[in-house]
Amino acid sequence: MTRNLQVLGFGALAIDDIIYVDRPLSAGKGKVINRTQDHGGNVATALVAVAKLGGRAGFIGWLNDQPLADVSARELERHGVDISFAPRRPDARPIRSVITVGPEGDRFIAYDDDVPHGTSEALADSTLAQAQVLLIDSYAVNADMVVARARKLGLAVVADIEWAIGPATERLVSLSNHLVLPLKFAQIYSCDTDPRLILRKLWSDDRTAVVLTDGERGSYIMQTGDDVLWHVPAYKVKAVDTTGAGDCFHGAYAFALTQGKQPVACAVYATAAAAISVTGPGGRRALPDQSACLAWMAKDNAPVPRPIAPPD
Template sequence: MTGNLQVLGFGALAIDDIIYVDSPLGAGKGKVTNRTKDHGGNVATALVAVAKLGGRAGFIGWLSDQPLTDVGAHELERHGVDISFAPRRSDAKPIRSVITVAPDGDRFIAYDDDVPHGTSDALADSVLAQAQVLLIDGYAMHADMIVARARKLGLAVVADIEWTVGPATERLIRLSNHLVLPLKFAQTYTGEAKATAILRKLWSDDRSAVVLTEGDRGAYIRQKDDVVLWHVPAYKVRAVDTTGAGDCFHGAYAFALTQGKQPVACAVYATAAAAISVTGRGGRMALPDHNACVAWMAKENAPVPIPITSPD
């Protein structure tokens, strides 16, 4: 599959062994009620979400140079993600994760990430320039020059960062003009507790948007050229499995950007997509299509953006 793409991304692939238990995660022990296996990885699942929504997505992270046995790559292709521009190396392999999911959909992820991260510095500008958006996660610190080149080429860089290793992470945060971060990480990173204070602290003149996600409490947004901060409440759903919900949010947000939507509207769309994604098992099994998102957004009880306060 080749051709003009809308959203590119790089990050490690993952194979997830998922165990469902009958007790809360803090109970200490519980009975296994079900097991399943799914494929994951923050950026990889976000790109699958883009493809499911009808976008043209391409994975440009490291893949194995043994394509016949590269299960993760086959899964991306099966879901409609272009892998033709991905660099290859002999030691590329997926992260292996074990995920425990409680009855309320909450989960704990244990993973081994001793795998190649980032992408090749030799990736051509012509590959990057065909897209409108670049999706990255915290491992992009291993290829920050690619991120910098993408910004110079005019791509929107949507960053999904969940932890910091110091200066390398700070450089990524500076390079990304759409920070879409979990609120808990942003609190730790900035030392601020309130979403409004974090939105102000992470802002810069080079930023297009800062989005803070808080699961079933929704998302908080500051967008360029807007004097108002916004809160997008979450949908009220019975969560089966929250695995991959954040990845789905990032993918839907990126896809909405390619449709010319402003960040608050992107967050509204992504909130609907993420809500649908938690109603099924695994990180990819319940990813929605565009029509499903539109239908949810049209419901009478669909959450709408709420002004919080002036950013100044």
């Protein structure tokens, strides 16, 4: 069938109340210098990043059955994300988050996620088969059968997992052929600290790539058909707000996959996108377009992948 969309995703939708303070979060107390509200959520922001980069993205998670009342859905549409295939239910609503951002861009997120998660098990195969990539987050444990069907249909499943709830998360990890995980979570999940050992531990015969993201220290990659472990350094930038940087990375990585790039090249592209995203406030306001990413990648001082020594 014709692939009308390139990247589909389901996961958290959020409305973020963001507070900027004048002292590091570790100070314990500081003055509020600005307040704003933005829309967020791991997969939702990643899909907005795909659309901003020029890709065709679709959200297929739960939305409210009263479209005019669903401000998060309208915000996705405003950014060019297709929501026409999303299932509806009356109790669907976004997570509410309060994000405190320090002067160096570091942040603390407090959230209330007592909302419906996942997507409908009745989602049609024809809907999934439109796309090349499925983006999921930790909440996909509520719809792992949909993830399994996506894999059988040939979609690449890119997983952004930040917390685990036992066997359900283990199944989600096993279903995802592109694990793109924060290093801090991967360290807890694998019971190891060395990125090289973690890459090996998270590998399986069904895996295409394992990517460990570590903020300003870059990312670590293992990809299929390659005996080399790779490190992609981060760009040196003055961070205004790191909210949504990981989501941007996931969206750019997924979009690069649709362009036929190998995982290390996807990580290089995503590194540029994420670096640009932290140069402005909020999780979506500084998301880059394709031309901005390519311009950053063409700089003389742009980071290049480096092989890293295997573990002893």
